[in-house]
Amino acid sequence: MTMSEGDLAVAEIKFVRGATIAPRPAPAAMTGAFGWLRANLLSTPFNIVLTVLIALLLAWVIPELLKFLFIDAVWTGSDRDACREVVQHREIGACWPFVWERWSYFVYGSYPIPQRWRVDVFFVMLAIGVVWMLWLESPRRDLGSVYFFVVLPISSFILLTGWSAAGLSPVDTSLWGGILVTIVVASVGIVCSLPIGILLALGRRSRMPAVRLFSVIFIEFVRGVPLVTVLFMASVMLPLFVPEQYSPDKLVRALVGIALFASAYMAEVVRAGLQAIPKGQFEGAMAVGLGYWQMMRLIILPQALKITIPNIVNTYIGLFKDTTLVFIVGIFDFLQTVEVSRIDPKWATPVTSTTGYAVAAIFYWIFCYAMSRYARATEARLAKADRR
Amino acid sequence: MPIDLPAGSPPARVAFYNDPKVRSIAYQVALCAVVGILVYGAARNAIDNLERAHIASGFGFWNHTAGFDISQTLIGFDSAASSYGRAFWVGLLNTLLVAGLGIVFASILGFIIGIARLSKNWLVAKTAAGYVETIRNIPLLLQLLFWYNAVLKALPAIRDSLVIPGGIYLNNRGLFIPAPVFKSGFGFVLIALAAGIAGAIAFYVWARKRQERTGLQAPVFSTALALMIGLPLAVLALAGFPLGFEFPAAGRFNINGGIEVLPEFAALLFGLSIYTAAFIAEVVRAGITAVSRGQTEAAYSLGLRARPTLRLIVVPQAMRVIIPPLTSQYLNLTKNSTLAVAIGYPDLVQVFTGTVLNQTGQAVEVVAITMAVYLTLSLATSLLMNIYNSRIALVER
Numbered sequence: 001m002t003m004s005e006g007d008l009a010v011a012e013i014k015f016v017r018g019a020t021i022a023p024r025p026a027p028a029a030m031t032g033a034f035g036w037l038r039a040n041l042l043s044t045p046f047n048i049v050l051t052v053l054i055a056l057l058l059a060w061v062i063p064e065l066l067k068f069l070f071i072d073a074v075w076t077g078s079d080r081d082a083c084r085e086v087v088q089h090r091e092i093g094a095c096w097p098f099v100w101e102r103w104s105y106f107v108y109g110s111y112p113i114p115q116r117w118r119v120d121v122f123f124v125m126l127a128i129g130v131v132w133m134l135w136l137e138s139p140r141r142d143l144g145s146v147y148f149f150v151v152l153p154i155s156s157f158i159l160l161t162g163w164s165a166a167g168l169s170p171v172d173t174s175l176w177g178g179i180l181v182t183i184v185v186a187s188v189g190i191v192c193s194l195p196i197g198i199l200l201a202l203g204r205r206s207r208m209p210a211v212r213l214f215s216v217i218f219i220e221f222v223r224g225v226p227l228v229t230v231l232f233m234a235s236v237m238l239p240l241f242v243p244e245q246y247s248p249d250k251l252v253r254a255l256v257g258i259a260l261f262a263s264a265y266m267a268e269v270v271r272a273g274l275q276a277i278p279k280g281q282f283e284g285a286m287a288v289g290l291g292y293w294q295m296m297r298l299i300i301l302p303q304a305l306k307i308t309i310p311n312i313v314n315t316y317i318g319l320f321k322d323t324t325l326v327f328i329v330g331i332f333d334f335l336q337t338v339e340v341s342r343i344d345p346k347w348a349t350p351v352t353s354t355t356g357y358a359v360a361a362i363f364y365w366i367f368c369y370a371m372s373r374y375a376r377a378t379e380a381r382l383a384k385a386d387r388r
Numbered sequence: 389m390p391i392d393l394p395a396g397s398p399p400a401r402v403a404f405y406n407d408p409k410v411r412s413i414a415y416q417v418a419l420c421a422v423v424g425i426l427v428y429g430a431a432r433n434a435i436d437n438l439e440r441a442h443i444a445s446g447f448g449f450w451n452h453t454a455g456f457d458i459s460q461t462l463i464g465f466d467s468a469a470s471s472y473g474r475a476f477w478v479g480l481l482n483t484l485l486v487a488g489l490g491i492v493f494a495s496i497l498g499f500i501i502g503i504a505r506l507s508k509n510w511l512v513a514k515t516a517a518g519y520v521e522t523i524r525n526i527p528l529l530l531q532l533l534f535w536y537n538a539v540l541k542a543l544p545a546i547r548d549s550l551v552i553p554g555g556i557y558l559n560n561r562g563l564f565i566p567a568p569v570f571k572s573g574f575g576f577v578l579i580a581l582a583a584g585i586a587g588a589i590a591f592y593v594w595a596r597k598r599q600e601r602t603g604l605q606a607p608v609f610s611t612a613l614a615l616m617i618g619l620p621l622a623v624l625a626l627a628g629f630p631l632g633f634e635f636p637a638a639g640r641f642n643i644n645g646g647i648e649v650l651p652e653f654a655a656l657l658f659g660l661s662i663y664t665a666a667f668i669a670e671v672v673r674a675g676i677t678a679v680s681r682g683q684t685e686a687a688y689s690l691g692l693r694a695r696p697t698l699r700l701i702v703v704p705q706a707m708r709v710i711i712p713p714l715t716s717q718y719l720n721l722t723k724n725s726t727l728a729v730a731i732g733y734p735d736l737v738q739v740f741t742g743t744v745l746n747q748t749g750q751a752v753e754v755v756a757i758t759m760a761v762y763l764t765l766s767l768a769t770s771l772l773m774n775i776y777n778s779r780i781a782l783v784e785r
Contacts, residue, residue, distance in 0.1 A: 040508070041509060041510060050507075050509055050511075050512050051509060054515050055511065207412070208412050208416050210416035210419055221759075223766070224763040224767060225759045225762045226726040227723075228726035228727065228737055229737065229741065229755065229759050232737070232741050233755050236755065237434075237755055239437070240437045240752065241430035241433055241434055242430075243436075244440070321526075321527040321528070324527040325529060327730065339533065342537075350542060357530060357534045357538055360530050361534075364525065364526050365522065368524075369521065372525065
């Protein structure tokens with residue numbers, strides 16, 4: 001065929017390459033570890049200076065930290081002499097035997113030693129509840145929420161305060177302390193603040209002026225004052241407001257203060273979620289004949305709470321950190337047990353305070369960081385659901 | 389089959405208790421009644437309890453002699469003669485001092501770290517992220533206790549003070565820095581400073597009007613800098629430097645002269661600034677990432693360079709997102725300064741809700757005054773914020 005011969009003839013004129021050349025590798029300076037270094041650490045003179053400064057800073061801080069926590073640390077001993085430079089004739093880092101000895105005090109406070117198994121049972125029950133609620137593939141999560149919000153609070157209350165009929169000797173709350181109190185205060189805050197917060201948020205968006213007014217006053221008042229003053233109020237004013245014989249014990253005062261404070265913040269978080277729900281959802285719910293509570297329970301709140309989960313968890317993180325303030329009402333949470341132990345003459349050394357604070361910092365950091373990871377994972381999961 | 393309603397039929401009658409209006413009024417009356425009973429009961433109990441404990445009520449204690457000492461006073465305070473009211477003002481000023489300085493330092497640190505988190509430099513971004521994640525997840529109280537007990541109280545005693553060149557002493561009783569002494573003629577420098585600030589504002593207004601009229605730009609920043617710093621410095625030099633320093637002098641048991649910065653104050657300022665900076669960093673980062681990439685690209689395609697793009701396009705839009713949460717962080721810092729009570733810095737809560745409450749026993753009045761102070765601060769700030777928000781909010785159609 002003449003056509004193809006003509007094509008061939010054109011193809012034989014070789015001013016155009018017939019085949020593509022294999023790509024050459026990128027310059028060595030732009031790829032691999034060196035290229036990464038150049039792009040991420042050394043792109044401009046200013047960046048080089050920054051990199052060097054930060055590297056110097058880290059090279060100073062990280063080895064010091066490791067030296068204190070591990071290399072120079074004392075691991076065994078029975079009293080302060082093990083952790084004193086004058087006695088040991090070497091540089092001393094963290095004084096861990098102090099922590100080993102005081103650990104049970106950090107966990108249980110002054111809870112009677114023969115009864116401490118009850119606290120352990122409480123921790124286990126709480127852990128089961130948390131996993132049941134947070135692990136998405138767990139079976140029967142509806143039962144889980146009943147367990148978490150109804151069974152757990154009641155059984156923990158009986159278990160920890162005691163019930164003579166069941167053979168559990170009563171333990172006064174003034175003996176509670178340490179991680180137990182921190183966890184109890186945080187859990188009560190977490191469990192109470194969500195329902196109260198939802199009610200307040202609904203009240204603030206209500207069409208009834210009186211309901212709206214009370215909600216706004218409560219929310220703005222509590223959010224406008226520091227937690228320290230709320231706790232002061234709970235501590236010195238709450239006993240005045242109730243008849244003398246019903247004067248609440250210290251732990252209850254702290255719990256009331258923390259729960260009210262957290263509820264006001266939770267209300268604003270929930271309100272933001274409610275405001276994000278399009279008007280059509282309300283109108284649609286009303287059009288199919290749902291009443292107010294049905295509409296909220298079945299249509300609005302499931303959507304509003306879903307988008308606020310990350311913010312709710314962030315409020316919980318703040319709440320967990322705020323539990324350290326209960327020292328105002330005179331109860332010994334974890335941080336206060338550390339504070340009391342570090343001035344114990346038996347362990348008085350220059351490193352005791354720092355060791356105690358390091359333990360406390362690690363404890364709080366792990367909990368808060370875990371919560372913030374959970375919030376971020378939830379955010380990512382919800383974002384995936386919204387993507388079309 | 390459609391149902392035919394006879395025209396002009398009366399509206400369907402419902403039982404009165406199903407009428408939404410009646411129900412709503414009933415609910416509200418019930419709520420008011422419950423709240424009223426609670427308040428009445430609480431007040432009744434409070435009066436009974438106070439009478440039983442023989443505690444006076446009313447604000448008469450305000451003018452009684454305080455009879456205690458305060459370790460840091462910005463205004464004169466004499467334990468023998470000054471009143472509880474005076475103690476209140478001392479505490480309030482101490483709160484405002486630590487909060488004001490804390491806001492300045494936290495903002496500086498927070499903006500640097502927030503921008504660093506967005507840096508293209510991997511090491512800088514990761515270090516900033518590490519800072520934020522560490523500081524945010526540790527309770528402020530723990531950080532304050534650490535700074536106070538483990539760092540500042542662990543410094544050497546007065547006799548072995550650390551001496552920093554420039555006449556600065558650091559020991560476990562605090563930081564001692566030279567105090568400026570103003571000689572006669574320093575007033576001229578202050579007048580020059582005031583004139584410089586006024587001149588800078590006037591120049592800014594003039595430059596802006598001229599730019600709107602003609603499109604010509606004026607070097608506002610450098611002119612303002614020259615007016616506000618150069619002018620006072622020039623007057624200072626002309627007046628023959630009427631400014632001296634009183635250096636702290638170390639004795640065996642005490643350091644005399646200079647300005648004494650209490651370790652409690654330093655720890656509180658450190659802790660608050662470092663903690664709040666982590667939150668401000670997140671606010672700043674969120675604000676900058678909220679400005680869409682298209683804005684920068686559009687500015688580049690109009691021919692703006694990187695710096696004007698940042699100044700004229702990105703920063704103004706980011707500020708719209710940053711300012712409201714930033715203000716709430718400032719408020720948080722102010723409210724968190726009440727943790728002073730844990731380390732003994734004489735702020736409003738420590739002096740007033742602590743010592744005065746213990747001495748007078750008038751819990752209701754003292755706590756109410758304290759709360760009113762913080763409430764006023766918060767509400768005033770949110771009022772300003774609402775005005776600002778309505779001014780800068782995006783107007784869409």
